[in-house]
Amino acid sequence: xxxxxxxxxxxxxxxxxxxxxxxxxxxxxxxxxxxxxxxxxxxxxxxxxxxxxxxxxxxxxxxxxxxxxxxxxxxxxxxxxxxxxxxxxxxxxxxxxxxxxxxxxxxxxxxxxxxxxxxxxxxxxxxxx
Amino acid sequence: xxxxxxxxxxxxxxxxxxxxxxxxxxxxxxxxxxxxxxxxxxxxxxxxxxxxxxxxxxxxxxxxxxxxxxxxxxxxxxxxxxxxxxxxxxxxxxxxxxxxxxxxxxxxxxxxxxxxxxxxxxxxxxxxxxxxxx
Numbered sequence: 001x002x003x004x005x006x007x008x009x010x011x012x013x014x015x016x017x018x019x020x021x022x023x024x025x026x027x028x029x030x031x032x033x034x035x036x037x038x039x040x041x042x043x044x045x046x047x048x049x050x051x052x053x054x055x056x057x058x059x060x061x062x063x064x065x066x067x068x069x070x071x072x073x074x075x076x077x078x079x080x081x082x083x084x085x086x087x088x089x090x091x092x093x094x095x096x097x098x099x100x101x102x103x104x105x106x107x108x109x110x111x112x113x114x115x116x117x118x119x120x121x122x123x124x125x126x127x128x129x
Numbered sequence: 130x131x132x133x134x135x136x137x138x139x140x141x142x143x144x145x146x147x148x149x150x151x152x153x154x155x156x157x158x159x160x161x162x163x164x165x166x167x168x169x170x171x172x173x174x175x176x177x178x179x180x181x182x183x184x185x186x187x188x189x190x191x192x193x194x195x196x197x198x199x200x201x202x203x204x205x206x207x208x209x210x211x212x213x214x215x216x217x218x219x220x221x222x223x224x225x226x227x228x229x230x231x232x233x234x235x236x237x238x239x240x241x242x243x244x245x246x247x248x249x250x251x252x253x254x255x256x257x258x259x260x261x262x263x
Contacts, residue, residue, distance in 0.1 A: 012214040013147050015234070016234045017144070017146035017151075019238065020238050020241075024154050109149070
């Protein structure tokens with residue numbers, strides 16, 4: 001079955017180009033445009049990978065991961081962060097959240113695709129009980 | 130789904146990643162794709178190359194998709210698909226022009242492919258015939 005990728009970003013052009021590219025690779029793609037929708041869609045759709053913009057409406061990407069990680073079935077889900085902010089703060093926050101990857105915009109789509117492929121097939125850490 | 134590799138598609142968007150993704154996907158389906166990053170370039174290409182379908186963004190810095198669609202419609206009846214996040218602008222400026230469809234960004238690829246197929250299908254085929262050029 002196709003791996004399900006949830007992308008949250010308020011840039012419609014980025015969502016359009018990424019979803020077309022990922023669907024061409026055989027992924028099932030869901031797109032949302034703010035942090036609130038990201039949490040709701042993650043709860044409903046149970047994706048295999050999250051691609052989160054860091055700065056978006058209704059909360060940042062890290063707050064999405066914090067909330068999604070509390071959902072039992074999504075604990076340990078690989079998260080790929082996208083941002084245009086090259087700062088120590090963002091890098092440290094991504095490390096603290098055990099992000100699968102932090103990718104700075106603008107990026108080469110092929111680079112993101114290879115990270116997504118790796119994230120989709122990465123073994124999930126066993127959730128602590 | 131109707132796919133005719135003799136069909137040429139002009140894709141217009143000021144965002145290079147959208148142009149690249151759409152031309153790769155539609156080109157991979159066998160369509161012949163050309164791209165333009167603004168209305169002026171699109172009109173120039175439309176005038177000089179055979180085009181069976183135009184897919185255009187609406188909001189572009191150098192002449193928007195509505196102006197482009199109206200200019201094309203004055204000289205040709207080819208189907209036009211507007212791709213945009215702004216449906217109200219489409220309704221206001223383009224919904225009365227014949228043979229113009231709208232696809233809301235972001236969209237599922239299958240929605241785009243179905244619309245492309247339906248737009249290019251010969252009348253009466255309902256877009257469900259597969260035709261492959263030799």
